[in-house]
Amino acid sequence: MMTTTPLCDTALPRERLAELVDALVEQGWYVGKGFLPADLCAELYQEVTAMADHEALEAAGIGRGQAHALRRDVRGDAIRWLDRESRARRRYLEAMGELQQELNRALFLGLFEYEAHFAHYPPGAFYRQHLDSFRGRANRVVSTVGYLNPDWPADGGGEMVIFDTDAPERELARVHPEAGTFACFLSESVPHEVLATRLPRASIAGWFRRNASLGGLVDPAR
Ligand SMILES: O=C(O)CCC(=O)C(=O)O
Numbered sequence: 001m002m003t004t005t006p007l008c009d010t011a012l013p014r015e016r017l018a019e020l021v022d023a024l025v026e027q028g029w030y031v032g033k034g035f036l037p038a039d040l041c042a043e044l045y046q047e048v049t050a051m052a053d054h055e056a057l058e059a060a061g062i063g064r065g066q067a068h069a070l071r072r073d074v075r076g077d078a079i080r081w082l083d084r085e086s087r088a089r090r091r092y093l094e095a096m097g098e099l100q101q102e103l104n105r106a107l108f109l110g111l112f113e114y115e116a117h118f119a120h121y122p123p124g125a126f127y128r129q130h131l132d133s134f135r136g137r138a139n140r141v142v143s144t145v146g147y148l149n150p151d152w153p154a155d156g157g158g159e160m161v162i163f164d165t166d167a168p169e170r171e172l173a174r175v176h177p178e179a180g181t182f183a184c185f186l187s188e189s190v191p192h193e194v195l196a197t198r199l200p201r202a203s204i205a206g207w208f209r210r211n212a213s214l215g216g217l218v219d220p221a222r
Pocket residue numbers: 119127132145159160192193194203205
């Protein structure tokens with residue numbers, strides 16, 4: 001009999017997925033250490049580091065379409081949108097596909113698409129407090145961040161701070177950008193920021209989207 005090779009060996013543990021769903025329902029955000037497989041993070045870290053070394057990343061901006069602008073006073077990372085060109089990237093996207101299915105099954109979110117980019121913050125870079133969903137467009141519904149740096153030191157900076165929806169000056173959590181840690185939150189309601197990093201900081205930021213076409217405008221991806 002023929003055996004089929006599984007598409008990937010990522011398979012996010014069921015109990016961690018359940019924990020994530022519960023936290024999203026209860027507080028609108030989730031942070032899990034050791035959520036992503038260590039070998040996967042190591043491969044992705046190598047890829048983004050090589051891209052940074054070869055200037056294969058582009059300065060990140062804010063806003064979509066024509067409103068897109070470079071604002072180094074707001075965010076200082078460099079990015080590259082994730083394609084499926086390496087085994088590691090396919091594995092990561094496969095894992096996000098599992099998460100999407102689980103979110104749709106458990107929460108009826110109707111998520112239909114996932115977009116993600118590598119992000120590299122050079123020393124000194126930060127990303128000021130913001131929401132991930134652009135005003136007037138319910139396009140990004142759930143945000144994800146997978147961290148890739150091995151052995152992040154306690155004084156490395158670069159934490160992601162999560163703030164209270166109703167009191168955005170109130171800090172709720174600080175996430176150390178350590179390989180394996182995964183953060184997930186509601187894009188429209190959870191204010192967050194990246195504190196200035198002391199070391200080069202690597203991650204994959206991604207968003208589950210619903211199709212939003214408003215006023216006859218089809219919302220552009222990215
Ligand atoms: O890297 C992080 O911790 C968060 C990044 C972020 O907020 C974003 O890219 O929108």
